[in-house]
Amino acid sequence: MNRRPFLHAMLGAAATTLALLCTPAQAQDALSQVMQTKKIKIAVPTDYPPYGFVGLDLQPQGLDIEVAKLIANKLGVSVELVPVTSANRIPYLQTGQVQLVISTLGKNPDRMKVIDFTHAYSPFFQAVYAPKSLAIKSFADLGGKTIAVAKGAMEEQELVKSGPASMVFKRYEDQAASTAAFVAGQTQVIATSVSNAGLMMQKNPQLGAEFKLLIKDSPNFIGVAKGQDALRAKVNDILLAARKDGTLDKLAQQWLGRPAGDLPLSE
Known part of the structure; x- marks a missing residue:
């Protein structure tokens, strides 16, 4: 009896099982990674005023920038702002180059198939x-x-x-x-x-x-990679608190000329 094909099949099955077992754990690592490294990478726009643009001091500023800093501050970590465009903001999230996307991201059925969303944080x-x-x-x-x-x-x-x-x-x-x-x-x-x-x-x-x-x-939401439920829940808590204490209204008033108002919550 030739045992080699049988052995290969067994090894293949074991590898598949291991991958399936590891995937959920890896998918939940984003929040732990952020807290361990004390840094969060957030995709933001830098060419889309008043949400994100480069100021006279050559530093990013705008509503999305302020929300990114707010989340990092509430998490107790530093923030690395990663400039993105409309075309690459979701791929950056899917490939793990950033943990969050705060870049005038609207929610629609097609996007919901590939990423998850937090509560809305601002109007558009x-x-x-x-x-x-x-x-x-x-x-x-x-x-x-x-x-x-x-x-x-x-x-x-x-x-x-x-x-x-x-x-x-x-x-x-x-x-x-x-x-x-x-x-x-x-x-x-x-x-x-x-x-x-x-x-x-x-x-x-x-x-x-x-x-x-x-x-x-048409409100904006924060994008989170699929399976990052712990990070999404944490960000939702931060947004709810900022909504309750008036922070989101103040930021919207500052950058958009009107309060954030009654923004929709994620499902």
Whole structure:
């Protein structure tokens, strides 16, 4: 009897069993690793104001940066901020290059198949912006106002539902063109995303532009690798406490011009 194939089969089965036994333990190591090394690696944006961008001192700043520092502080560890793009932020998490992703990450069914999410930590929204000197307290106040929008943009579609028929839309080819028109004083108001507004206000402080009205909200969540339940639970505890004591509202007010509000919790 040739025992070699049988031996190979037995060794293969043993290796498979060992791998299966080790996988859950390895998957739960992230929080332990963070606490042992006293450092957490967090993916953040550095080209997406007001959530994450490089300041005049060449250091990352923004809402996502502050939330990353908050979590590290509450864990009692140092933080290594890892700049990412929209395309590589999830792969960085899946390959273990970071333990968390705090980078304007929305939750959807496709992403939920490959990573897990904490509670929401901040809003992401489309809104109406105008100079501080222009009184706009409600959608009715947009009557007769000239509003810069990108052609076919969701902002215009939503405003038509809420605002008066006397709104005057000035339609431009894209978001960059509508922003340039508002900055040049060709319109009184602009309807755009908070990220675009953040960049606009950062580059043009002389405008005195500010958040006026919320058009539509889409919250941001923190990404955690699949199986990292202990780390996810710990981060959720930190976010709940920050929500209760008003920290999340203060950060959102500072960077977005409005409180975080009633953010959704993870399942």
